[in-house]
Amino acid sequence: MKQYLDLCRRIIDEGIWVDNKRTGKRCLTVINADLSYDVENGQFPLVTTRKSFWKAAVAEMIGYLRGYASAADFRQIGTKTWDANANNNQDWLNNPHRKGEDDIGEAYGVVARNWRCADGSRIDLLQQIVDDLSQGQDNRGEILTFYNPGVFDRACLRPCMYSHHFSLLGGTLYLNSTQRSCDVPLGLNFNMVQAYFLLAIMAQITGNKPGKVYHKIVNAHIYEDQLELMRDVQLKREPLPAPTFHINPEIKTLKDLESWVTLDDFKVEGYQHHDPIKYPFSV
Ligand SMILES: Nc1nc(=O)c2c([nH]1)NC[C@@H]1CN(c3ccc(C(=O)N[C@@H](CCC(=O)O)C(=O)O)cc3)CN21
Numbered sequence: 136m137k138q139y140l141d142l143c144r145r146i147i148d149e150g151i152w153v154d155n156k157r158t159g160k161r162c163l164t165v166i167n168a169d170l171s172y173d174v175e176n177g178q179f180p181l182v183t184t185r186k187s188f189w190k191a192a193v194a195e196m197i198g199y200l201r202g203y204a205s206a207a208d209f210r211q212i213g214t215k216t217w218d219a220n221a222n223n224n225q226d227w228l229n230n231p232h233r234k235g236e237d238d239i240g241e242a243y244g245v246v247a248r249n250w251r252c253a254d255g256s257r258i259d260l261l262q263q264i265v266d267d268l269s270q271g272q273d274n275r276g277e278i279l280t281f282y283n284p285g286v287f288d289r290a291c292l293r294p295c296m297y298s299h300h301f302s303l304l305g306g307t308l309y310l311n312s313t314q315r316s317c318d319v320p321l322g323l324n325f326n327m328v329q330a331y332f333l334l335a336i337m338a339q340i341t342g343n344k345p346g347k348v349y350h351k352i353v354n355a356h357i358y359e360d361q362l363e364l365m366r367d368v369q370l371k372r373e374p375l376p377a378p379t380f381h382i383n384p385e386i387k388t389l390k391d392l393e394s395w396v397t398l399d400d401f402k403v404e405g406y407q408h409h410d411p412i413k414y415p416f417s418v
């Protein structure tokens with residue numbers, strides 16, 4: 136929590152105003168932030184200075200791991216976070232590749248679970264990584280990437296937290312996650328939970344002990360219409376003790392995660408938080 140508040144404060148103190156063409160809004164921006172999450176010792180990075188809807192964050196990551204291409208599938212598992220990008224952005228609505236209502240296109244898991252090769256064949260990057268890690272193998276390239284510039288024109292948005300690199304060291308699993316663009320009030324609130332969850336669940340389904348996540352953010356920003364709420368409300372509040380996160384131990388394989396898992400298989404205990412804050416969302 137401290138590292139999150141420090142980043143928010145740093146953007147306010149040192150940020151530079153940058154125009155953004157896609158959203159038409161200015162953002163107060165800093166470049167480069169390094170966050171880390173200690174999964175081994177159960178330090179769950181949930182924001183406490185406002186109510187955080189952690190279930191939606193977990194649902195989003197499960198959707199990526201399953202390769203969902205539709206906001207309807209994301210809604211069904213428990214999050215509405217893809218509705219606006221799928222259905223309310225005029226550039227995407229005009230895009231001939233959009234397959235109709237709720238389509239998000241070739242982004243995130245659609246890319247990683249069905250990677251397009253030059254010869255026309257496909258690769259399931261996640262399955263390969265799970266197979267290696269389950270056998271205690273790390274080929275120094277266990278990279279789950281959602282980033283394929285060759286298909287950006289077929290997606291509603293380029294992936295933001297776009298690369299997850301897993302490493303095995305002495306039986307402990309580590310994760311280096313990289314994010315190109317970060318909406319700190321809204322997106323990061325979820326992305327911290329997602330990076331923690333990803334290492335915890337991957338360790339569990341590959342039979343390894345979880346270690347740490349190192350989360351690199353390149354462009355970290357606060358949109359102009361979010362600034363007042365962050366500076367004058369959220370940052371005035373005192374952080375509360377961190378809660379703990381629990382995964383149903385019956386989840387043992389990638390197949391389990393793909394088939395029967397729901398949000399009821401995850402629990403947060405001891406979550407104390409301040410009131411919710413409704414930040415404006417830019418499509
Ligand atoms: N501008 C922008 N920021 C983002 O963080 C973002 C995007 N776009 N587009 C793609 C996804 C969608 N994400 C989202 C979308 C909505 C919320 C949101 O509305 N969160 C509210 C309510 C959550 C709920 O009720 O479940 C929040 O208070 O956190 C958060 C992340 C993260 N990503």
Ligand SMILES: O=c1ccn([C@H]2C[C@H](O)[C@@H](COP(=O)(O)O)O2)c(=O)[nH]1
Binds near residue numbers: 292316318321323
């Ligand atoms: O997981 C996510 C997904 C998206 N975001 C934010 C970062 C930006 O504010 C927008 C994406 O806009 P681009 O113009 O494509 O950079 O969404 C996030 O923080 N986390």
